[in-house]
Amino acid sequence: MRTRPEAPELVVLGRFVDGEVAPHANAWERAEEIPGDVRARVGELGLWAPFLPVESGGAGMDMVTLGRVHEEVGRGCSSLRSLLTVHTMVTATVHRWGDDEQRERWLPALATGETLGAFCLTDPDFSGSDATAAGTVAVADHGSWTLTGRKKWITGGQRAGLLLVFADTATGMSAFLVPADHPGVRVTPVRHMLGTTASMLATIEFDDVRLGPGALVGPPGWAAGTVMTGALDLGRYSVACGSVGIVRAALAASAAYTSQRSAGGGLLRDLPQIRAKISDMVTARDAGRLLCEKAGRLKDAGDPATIMATWVAKYFASTAAARTASDAVQIHGANGCGPDYPVARLYRDAKVMEIIEGSTQIQELTIADDAYREVAG
Known part of the structure; x- marks a missing residue:
């Protein structure tokens, strides 16, 4: 889905994900580690904390674009995106709530990734x-x-x-x-x-x-309603955007696979059941991104409505990622259960998205409570 030209930083990031992340994500999963040289490359690209102001070592990136960054990284490797998520939460906390001494001590190294949070x-x-x-x-x-x-x-x-x-x-x-x-x-x-x-x-x-x-x-006893709430909102936003990335990866893998594999004398892509699943994936991708963009725009505007918008985006995108990844495995058949294709990893990662930063069930309660408050108000 492209309604406007991609920002230059997203074009560069896309090449990085295609060339240096996605091809190795299965190997990193088996090794249970993101290699140090990859983490260094993320720093070279300025991706650890691009939302920081320029004077603090960042690029002054807006929240909508930051969401697209986390979507793009999530398309290639959810583990690497998870590192970006928690690092964002810590760095944003130091920048927003830290005192001058804390910011001076920690922000330069956090901005470059020399220190990970x-x-x-x-x-x-x-x-x-x-x-x-x-x-x-x-x-x-x-x-x-x-x-x-x-x-x-x-x-x-x-x-x-x-x-x-x-x-x-x-x-x-x-x-x-x-x-x-x-x-x-x-x-x-x-x-x-x-x-x-x-x-x-x-x-x-x-x-x-x-x-x-x-x-x-900040002051003692002050963290629950301020530091924790703000950081978790950013984390939830990152997971929502990363889940859209999983949907994109599952869609790309499924479209490629069904365009090459034959069944009953024709390509899999010609079967009505396959085309229905591909259509669902496209819809999930586009809808998930729009919900994330809405939450990001509200963040950029300083609108407190971003909290609930982020809950909704994360709920939709994480459940869509789980459903889409499951369909991708089904489409790949036995190959989808093995190590030679990315969809098994996407399936495992997508399940985690339904749990972290607010489980699906907690989100259902939260979103419904907000709906009832809106009606009662």
Whole structure:
């Protein structure tokens, strides 16, 4: 779907995805890692934090274009897009909510990707859907803090240099910036996940980690309604856009495969059942992108309606990705279940999209609640 010429940065990115990402994504999945030289190339292309202002090391990219960037990367490899997602969440938090000293210390390295950020919210003993529950605790002591607890499913945690950690304090949920090499921080890789296996997930433990006052982001007890809400909204937006990328990849793989494979004396592409599935994929791609663009435009305008628009975009795009990837596997038959085609990986990654950054069921409750409020109002 092209209603206008692509921005130059998207053209360059498309070539990067076609030449250096998509052909290797299956191998990265098996290795369970995005290679360091690929992460460096992302930095060379200025993709780690292009939304930052130029004076902070970014390109001043608008949110609609940022969404297209994450869509394009998601088309090639959801694991790499996941790294961009959490890095965006951390970097945007430092830029928006950090003080001058925190921004000066962290933004230059975050902007280039020299330091990768990880978003540490989920505690293993609580439901990941309950973002307000945190078994990790930070205790104040004469201006300093002692951080104790454990976080799991931390995307990029194996390679991150900066951890944005959410912890309970005496006054409520608070956010802290913790260097990953700080004494008392222990990182354990999480292996053999269903999907996005190259996103280098980790369990991160904090054993009486002593932090100075400069680690706290904003006032104590302030994070739940501000830092966490804003960061999760950006993460949800990235996942929505990345899900559109999965739909695009499934569509491209299915169209190519059915144009080459024959059945019953003709090409698969000529079968009515195949053409119906391809039509559904095209519709899902276009509708998903339009919903993401709406959410992005509202973000650019500073309109709070972007929160619900992002929920809707993520709900639609993630469920569409799961459905489309499943159809792509079906179209490929036995080949779709093997390692020689990308659709099995797309299928596994798409299932993850229905869970992360707000599960499908949580989204159904949230969107319905908003609809009832609108009617009652």
